[in-house]
Amino acid sequence: MSKVPNSFETLDAAVNDVKAAQVLGGFAVRRSRSVQNKQGTAVRRVDLTCSRGGKLRPSRSTGQRQKSTMNCGCRWAASVTLNVATGRWFVTEKDHEHNHPGAKENTSIPALRRDAYKKKADDILQCLESLAASTTLTSRQMATHVADNFGVSMSEHDIRNQLQKLRVDRLGPYTSTQIFVDALQDFQDDVSFAQIHRNEDTGKIDAVFWTYNWCVEMLRKFGHLLVFDCTYRVNCFDMPLLQITTSTNLGTNVALGFCLVSHEDTETFTWALNQLQSLLERENIPVPGVIISDFDKAFKHAATDVFPTARQQLCLWHIIKNVILHVKKKWNGTLDGTRLMASDGAGSLLPGQRDQGLCLC
Numbered sequence: 001m002s003k004v005p006n007s008f009e010t011l012d013a014a015v016n017d018v019k020a021a022q023v024l025g026g027f028a029v030r031r032s033r034s035v036q037n038k039q040g041t042a043v044r045r046v047d048l049t050c051s052r053g054g055k056l057r058p059s060r061s062t063g064q065r066q067k068s069t070m071n072c073g074c075r076w077a078a079s080v081t082l083n084v085a086t087g088r089w090f091v092t093e094k095d096h097e098h099n100h101p102g103a104k105e106n107t108s109i110p111a112l113r114r115d116a117y118k119k120k121a122d123d124i125l126q127c128l129e130s131l132a133a134s135t136t137l138t139s140r141q142m143a144t145h146v147a148d149n150f151g152v153s154m155s156e157h158d159i160r161n162q163l164q165k166l167r168v169d170r171l172g173p174y175t176s177t178q179i180f181v182d183a184l185q186d187f188q189d190d191v192s193f194a195q196i197h198r199n200e201d202t203g204k205i206d207a208v209f210w211t212y213n214w215c216v217e218m219l220r221k222f223g224h225l226l227v228f229d230c231t232y233r234v235n236c237f238d239m240p241l242l243q244i245t246t247s248t249n250l251g252t253n254v255a256l257g258f259c260l261v262s263h264e265d266t267e268t269f270t271w272a273l274n275q276l277q278s279l280l281e282r283e284n285i286p287v288p289g290v291i292i293s294d295f296d297k298a299f300k301h302a303a304t305d306v307f308p309t310a311r312q313q314l315c316l317w318h319i320i321k322n323v324i325l326h327v328k329k330k331w332n333g334t335l336d337g338t339r340l341m342a343s344d345g346a347g348s349l350l351p352g353q354r355d356q357g358l359c360l361c
Contacts, residue, residue: 007088011046014080014089018048019115026102027051027076045081050074050098074099116152124150128159129166139163176237177205184210192216193282195275206262209275216283219256222246223280225290226256227315228299230264240264242272269302277306294318 008014019029028051035045054071077094117124124146131142139156146154154162171179184194190212197207211219225247230240237260244257257279259272280287291303291310295318303312 007090009088011080011089014091015046018078018091027098045079048078050076052100072100113153113158117154120150120152124152125162125166128162132163193279197271207260207268207271209259209272211257211279215256218254220283220285222248223285223288226288227292229294264298266298266301269299270305273302273306
């Protein structure tokens, strides 16, 4: 550990030099107390302690969240004192040894991460806001992006905290769900149909069904066959998005309706399909003749109850994905070059291969 010079012109220079010397050993320092002169007009002494110097006390939390701590009772301490006669600040280390090893990486010490972050806070926040709005990167991927572009180490927890601050600054006291519901009401000229379901016990929104005017027009033209599928990790509500789509006479896919759901059970799917049925009755649109979905038993039961006359079929894309999954478990070697792994390797066949069937040759 580097030796800290004893005398400094300013308090900040003294504190910063102590911090820099401790960082070389993998330690972080914080101010624990400031002592003023007798007149109470200026600081004459600042006490410094190790960032892990707090006493380790048992948690008193009665909730589900048990907070952890890095405190280990480290007794390292130093003081920065003003010499009134010379006007210079002097550093005195009271205890030279730490009772814990130094960190190998700065990312493991919150105090060091905060110091590095503050120097480029504005640029990093702007970058995180852009990433959160335009991509579906995880917190770990965002942390890697920040480290590569700004040279600042941040943990996944740090990234989530900063994104939460951005959300509060943007939305104020409202939740993302409240803002979304208000938006549906504000854009009634574009939204053709919207329904909200609240939990009877908590009153919280647990499902939202909506569609747009142009979706209703497509539903009127191509509503004989409907495809249902849930997508994940594509919204800020942490809720699966049930999408209703179909295929046009040109072979293109179009969206017909959307439903955010909190649970993927028969009751929730039944509610969503009932909203679709209400929309069809209001617009005088016939019920679908064919329903395509993955092999989700809860959805299939709900579809049977709401649309008993519709024929249910399984999605070919999901079937092929399952085939690949099980074949890989028993197949010796690679599947590259086979028709099963044609196109994107995810189980989707090229147009010319759809009529040729599947074979592993």
